[in-house]
Amino acid sequence: MGEDVRLRAVVALAQGMAAAHTPRESWRAAAVGVCRALDGGFAALSVWERELGRLRVLVNAGDRAPDEEEFPEAEAYPVHRFPEITEFLHERWAGGAGPGAWVETAAGPAGPAGAERYCHQRVAALRRRGRSSCVVAPVVLHGRAWGELYVARAAGAEAFRAEDAEFATVLAAVVAAGIAQTERLEEARQLAFTDALTGLANRRAVDVRLGEAIGRHRADGTVVSLVVCDMNGLKWVNDTHGHAAGDRLLERFSSVLSLCGAMLPGALAARLGGDEFCLLAVGPPADDVVRVADELCRRADELELGEGVACGVASTQDPIGAVRSPRRLFRLADAAQYRAKAERSPEPVVAGRQGPDDPVVRLADRPEEGRSASAAPRERRRIRGRRR
Numbered sequence: 001m002g003e004d005v006r007l008r009a010v011v012a013l014a015q016g017m018a019a020a021h022t023p024r025e026s027w028r029a030a031a032v033g034v035c036r037a038l039d040g041g042f043a044a045l046s047v048w049e050r051e052l053g054r055l056r057v058l059v060n061a062g063d064r065a066p067d068e069e070e071f072p073e074a075e076a077y078p079v080h081r082f083p084e085i086t087e088f089l090h091e092r093w094a095g096g097a098g099p100g101a102w103v104e105t106a107a108g109p110a111g112p113a114g115a116e117r118y119c120h121q122r123v124a125a126l127r128r129r130g131r132s133s134c135v136v137a138p139v140v141l142h143g144r145a146w147g148e149l150y151v152a153r154a155a156g157a158e159a160f161r162a163e164d165a166e167f168a169t170v171l172a173a174v175v176a177a178g179i180a181q182t183e184r185l186e187e188a189r190q191l192a193f194t195d196a197l198t199g200l201a202n203r204r205a206v207d208v209r210l211g212e213a214i215g216r217h218r219a220d221g222t223v224v225s226l227v228v229c230d231m232n233g234l235k236w237v238n239d240t241h242g243h244a245a246g247d248r249l250l251e252r253f254s255s256v257l258s259l260c261g262a263m264l265p266g267a268l269a270a271r272l273g274g275d276e277f278c279l280l281a282v283g284p285p286a287d288d289v290v291r292v293a294d295e296l297c298r299r300a301d302e303l304e305l306g307e308g309v310a311c312g313v314a315s316t317q318d319p320i321g322a323v324r325s326p327r328r329l330f331r332l333a334d335a336a337q338y339r340a341k342a343e344r345s346p347e348p349v350v351a352g353r354q355g356p357d358d359p360v361v362r363l364a365d366r367p368e369e370g371r372s373a374s375a376a377p378r379e380r381r382r383i384r385g386r387r388r
Contacts, residue, residue: 006037006167009033009036009037009171010037010170010171010174012033012036012037013029013030013033013034013037013171013174013175013178014174014177014178016029016030016032016033017029017030017033017174017175017177017178017179017181017182018178018181020178020182021185022182022186023182023183023186024059024071025182026178026179026182027045027058027059027071028059028061028070029178030045030059030149030175030178030179031043031044031045031059031060031061031062031149032061032062033171033175034137034149034151034168034171034172034175035061035062035151037167037171038135038151038160038164038167038168038171039153040062040135040151040152040153041062041063041131041152041153041154041157042060042061042062042063042064042068042131042151042152042154043060043061043062043149043150043151043152044057044058044059044060044061044068044149044150045057045058045059045139045147045148045149045150045175046058046147046148046150047146047147048079048145048146048147048148049076052076053078053079053080054076054077054078054079055076055077055078055079055147055148056075056076057072057075057076058071058147059071060072060075063154065129077121081121100137100165100166100169101135101136101137101138101149101165101166101168101169101172102135102136102165103133103134103135103136103159103160103161103162103164103165104122104123104126104133104134104135104136105123105126105132105133105134105159105160106123106126106127106131106132106133106155122134122136126152129152130154130155131152131153131154131155132152132153132154132155132156132157132158132159133152133153133157133159133160134150134151134152134153134160135150135151135160135164135165135168136148136149136150136168137149137150137151137165137168137169137171137172138172139172139175139176139179140172140173140176141176141179141180142180146176146179149168149171149172149175151168192204193205193208195270195271197247197250197251197271198250198251198254198271199254200254200257200258200269200270200271200277201268201269201270201271202270202271202272202273203270203271203272203273205268205270206268206270206272206278206280207326209268209280209282210224210226210280210326210329210330211326213280213282213326214323214324214325214326214329216282217316217323218324222282222283223282223283223284223285223286223315223316223317224280224281224282224315224316224323224329225280225281225282225284225286225289225313225314225315225316225317226278226279226280226281226313226314226315226329226330226332226333227278227279227280227281227289227292227293227296227311227312227313227333227348228272228276228277228278228311228312228313228314228330228333228334228336228337229257229276229277229278229293229296229297229300229309229310229311229312229337230275230276230277230309230310230337230341231249231250231253231275231276231277231300231306231307231308231309232306232307232308232309232310232341233305233306233307234246234249234250234274234275235275236307237249237305237306241305245305249303249304249305249306250271250275252303252304252306253277253300253303253306253309254269254271254277256296256299256300256303257269257277257279257296259299260279260292260293260295260296260299261279261292263292263295264279264281264284264288264289264292265283265284266281266282266283267279267280267281267282267284267292268280268281277309278333279292279293279296285317286313286315286316286317286318286350289313289315290313290315290348290350293311293313293348294347294348296309296311296348297309297311297346297347297348301346308346310337310338310340310341310344310345311337311340311345311347311348311349312333312334312335312336312337312338312339312340312348312349312350312351312360313333313336313348313349313350313351314329314330314332314333314336314350314351314352314364315350315351315352316329318350318351318352318353319352319353319356319358320332320351320352320358320361321361321365328364328365331364331365332351332352332360332361332364333351334364335351335360335361335363335364336348336349336350336351336360337349338363339359339360339363351364
């Protein structure tokens with residue numbers, strides 16, 4: 001392979017990883033790019049999980065065997081089965097420069113000293129899956145062994161040589177840089193969608209997920225339910241016991257919210273801001289969501305220093321009319337929560353369950369029926385003034 005061809009392969013690999021937006025996309029771009037660069041038939045990217053003492057496969061690309069999934073859930077191998085790994089697994093390398101790659105063949109050790117390493121596990125796998133040779137390249141991230149790239153060629157193809165191992169070392173460095181970039185993006189994404197105090201999702205995350213959920217509802221009728229709750233008495237706690245006590249109350253309530261949210265498969269628990277929280281459930285029946293909201297009210301009422309929560313529920317499965325936008329479902333749940341606050345209800349108020357002239361639905365929809373939008377906040381402030 002000429003130098004210009006290899007240079008283009010390195011550039012293509014780097015561009016593929018730079019275009020990835022998620023860890024999975026990054027893993028796949030790495031495996032596919034390295035496989036093409038080395039003219040292989042199959043490639044895998046694995047991560048070393050030190051605390052579990054195993055090598056876990058993240059992605060398999062190319063010509064996969066029947067037992068090789070693209071993104072396997074449970075394909076892992078004990079590190080002690082790979083003696084060549086244990087030599088450098090716990091080492092550190094200045095500047096991120098780690099050990100070089102090596103070649104193994106289905107025939108076992110051969111060639112000049114140092115050109116190949118021998119691992120009977122990999123040799124057996126090559127033979128079992130009809131492959132002639134493989135090149136293994138450690139991936140070093142932040143000066144520590146992170147994982148490995150594995151590229152194999154089919155039986156009958158020319159076996160990898162020492163110069164292929166040298167090139168694989170270069171490719172592994174490009175992959176390491178790409179993975180580091182993806183991890184930084186993922187960390188930034190998590191920060192952007194996470195509430196700093198409670199660790200729950202934030203309003204931005206709710207807006208994104210709710211928009212996707214309403215899109216599904218409009219496409220196939222998927223049930224979407226939203227629980228909005230407002231903690232009672234937080235201002236009194238802050239004023240009487242200090243903001244540190246108020247923060248602890250918020251954290252304790254967030255734990256209760258997460259626990260209750262776990263009763264609804266896939267539900268998103270979030271802090272909207274201040275003393276307002278929500279649960280977003282996509283799929284479960286409305287009655288299940290209401291039961292969880294009722295349990296949430298009961299548990300919140302038992303929190304030390306707290307005065308419970310005002311809780312409102314809106315679900316596309318209830319008689320609330322067509323829900324064509326995330327904003328309308330949010331307005332309905334919000335209006336139900338304000339009514340619960342006004343009535344000092346120990347139970348959740350559910351939009352649409354008080355008959356054709358449901359007051360919650362009227363409150364939520366009134367601005368859309370000709371009343372000025374500015375009137376809604378004034379009415380809500382009047383309701384909100386009636387605190388416990």
